[in-house]
Amino acid sequence: QVQLVQSGAEVKRPGASVKVSCKTSGYTFTSYNAHWVRQAPGQGLEWMGIINPSGGGTSYAQKFQGRVTMTRDTSTSTVYMDLSSLRSEDTAVYYCARDGSGWHQFDSWGQGTLVTVSS
Amino acid sequence: QSALTQPASVSGSPGQSITISCTGTRSDVGTYNLVSWYQQHPGKAPKLMIYEVTKRPSGVSNRFSGSKSGNTASLTISGLQAEDEADYYCCSYADSSPGFGGGTKLTVL
Numbered sequence: 001q002v003q004l005v006q007s008g009a010e011v012k013r014p015g016a017s018v019k020v021s022c023k024t025s026g027y028t029f030t031s032y033n034a035h036w037v038r039q040a041p042g043q044g045l046e047w048m049g050i051i052n053p054s055g056g057g058t059s060y061a062q063k064f065q066g067r068v069t070m071t072r073d074t075s076t077s078t079v080y081m082d083l084s085s086l087r088s089e090d091t092a093v094y095y096c097a098r099d100g101s102g103w104h105q106f107d108s109w110g111q112g113t114l115v116t117v118s119s
Numbered sequence: 120q121s122a123l124t125q126p127a128s129v130s131g132s133p134g135q136s137i138t139i140s141c142t143g144t145r146s147d148v149g150t151y152n153l154v155s156w157y158q159q160h161p162g163k164a165p166k167l168m169i170y171e172v173t174k175r176p177s178g179v180s181n182r183f184s185g186s187k188s189g190n191t192a193s194l195t196i197s198g199l200q201a202e203d204e205a206d207y208y209c210c211s212y213a214d215s216s217p218g219f220g221g222g223t224k225l226t227v228l
Contacts, residue, residue, distance in 0.1 A: 044222040045208050061216050104217035105155040109164040
């Protein structure tokens with residue numbers, strides 16, 4: 001079955017960077033785009049960006065341009081999301097999600113990774 | 120500010136039907152039949168309930184149905200059950216980037 005397993009919770013200082021991993025299994029890794037979505041405490045879902053695991057191409061939400069980098073490792077079927085210059089407002093649960101259709105419809109999700117930014 | 124507009128909350132009694140609306144623009148909901156709906160229980164990851172406006176993934180109850188008219192999509196849940204109490208989010212494909220609704224909290228009375 002399709003599984004997306006994310007790395008564990010992180011606590012970071014303001015100004016630091018965080019890298020969250022999402023290891024996939026149960027399907028052909030390079031056949032489906034992956035997205036990152038975050039959710040601040042008590043808030044809604046916010047799309048961050050997309051990566052094409054086949055060629056590595058990315059597109060980021062304008063809000064995160066310059067601060068976010070999404071990469072992949074085809075040898076381990078893992079995608080990564082790196083967010084830099086962290087501030088308190090980046091405290092959130094970060095999810096990876098598989099795009100089942102290629103049209104931004106997310107049919108499988110990771111369990112989420114809590115990133116806490118605090119001094 | 121969310122790209123799509125949903126009511127903050129809706130409620131219904133067991134057995135009743137409820138509908139959650141999701142209003143976008145001609146640039147997203149109005150142009151593309153690519154609206155999806157997600158259910159999220161507290162502390163859990165979202166779960167896909169409806170995709171391409173009306174389609175249900177395997178394993179999702181047929182009590183859940185979707186529709187669209189103009190710039191507004193809707194999720195209807197019939198025969199409400201206690202386990203349906205959750206947050207619901209809509210999402211639409213758009214040329215630049217997908218947008219989510221702000222979420223609707225469903226309370227089963």
